[in-house]
Amino acid sequence: MYVSESARTSAFKVLWEEGRISYVAILYCDRDGEIAYVPVKVNNGTLYLEHEQWPLLDRVPFKSLESLITALEDNGFKQVAGEMDTVEMSSVPFPVLPRTLQEQLIEPGIFMLDRHYFFQIQFEPLHDGKNAFPVNLDKDSVYIASSAVKGLNETRYDNLDSLLKALGNVGRVVRVLDWGVRTNGVRLPKIKWV
Numbered sequence: 381m382y383v384s385e386s387a388r389t390s391a392f393k394v395l396w397e398e399g400r401i402s403y404v405a406i407l408y409c410d411r412d413g414e415i416a417y418v419p420v421k422v423n424n425g426t427l428y429l430e431h432e433q434w435p436l437l438d439r440v441p442f443k444s445l446e447s448l449i450t451a452l453e454d455n456g457f458k459q460v461a462g463e464m465d466t467v468e469m470s471s472v473p474f475p476v477l478p479r480t481l482q483e484q485l486i487e488p489g490i491f492m493l494d495r496h497y498f499f500q501i502q503f504e505p506l507h508d509g510k511n512a513f514p515v516n517l518d519k520d521s522v523y524i525a526s527s528a529v530k531g532l533n534e535t536r537y538d539n540l541d542s543l544l545k546a547l548g549n550v551g552r553v554v555r556v557l558d559w560g561v562r563t564n565g566v567r568l569p570k571i572k573w574v
Contacts, residue, residue, distance in 0.1 A: 381453075382465040382569075383445050386519070387493050390464075391420050391427055391445045393520055395497065396540040396559075402427070403520055404445070404464075405561050407481075408457070408491035415481055417494070417561040420448070445493075452491065460484060461569035462492030468572045478566050494567060499540060499559045505529065505551035512557060515543065 390403035400421045406429065410416045418431045426441035427448050436455055442448040449459060461467045462484075469475050478484040485492070499515040505528065513526040521536040522543050529550060537543040540556075547553050 381446060381449055382459055382461045382467075382493065383449065384464050384466065387464045387495075388445050390495055390520055391493075392422055392425075394422050394539060395517075395522070398541075401497075403495045403497075403517070405494050405497065406452070406491050407462070407485065407494040407561060407563070407567070409485040409488050411488045413488065415485055415563040417563065419497075419561075420445075449493075457489045457491050460490055460492050462494055462567040463569060464493050464495065465569040466572055467569045468574045471573050477568060481564055481566055484566060492567060494561060496562050496567075497559060498562055500557040501544075501547070502554040502557050503529070503547060503551055504554055515540065 387404055393403050395401050395403045400423055401419045402422045404420045405417045406420065407415065407417045418429050421428050421430060426443055427445060428439055428441050429437055431438050437451055442451065453459065495517065497517055500512055501515060502512045505511065511528045513524055513528065515522050515524055518536065521538060522540055523534055523536050524532060524543070525534060527533055529547065531550065532546055537546060544553050
């Protein structure tokens with residue numbers, strides 16, 4: 381089981397109150413071979429998933445990330461290490477590492493923990509018309525990298541709600557256009573060579 385201290389902490393930290401979404405998602409290969417994700421959600425100190433296609437896991441409360449992963453494995457899923465994890469490897473023979481996310485999550489039921497959400501916000505500044513820009517995640521904080529919003533560029537916030545509130549001081553947030561997890565790009569774990 382791969383559960384780093386970072387993942388454990390991030391799972392219970394709320395990224396966006398509106399959906400009770402934590403900083404962690406389950407990134408997996410679905411039965412059609414497509415890469416998909418399910419956000420881990422937080423409610424009153426428990427974790428849960430909302431995923432109707434997994435009826436034995438849908439909305440079931442878990443007290444820890446480990447118990448959620450155990451439930452996934454008990455239901456036929458197999459976890460692989462992602463970039464939130466550290467694995468020990470021998471350099472002889474040198475291991476063949478995956479080059480794509482599809483190579484990492486190569487068959488249905490394989491999953492990893494991930495926290496690479498993306499949001500895009502449509503925004504009306506007090507001056508100069510509308511803008512849309514992505515929200516970036518840096519470990520357990522969010523920020524925007526846009527010179528269009530004076531004074532907030534690169535400033536870190538605890539969660540999306542804090543960022544939206546700060547944006548409200550310099551304009552009007554029209555809406556969060558979309559959100560999800562980037563489903564491309566390999567997620568190599570940190571490697572400890574032995």
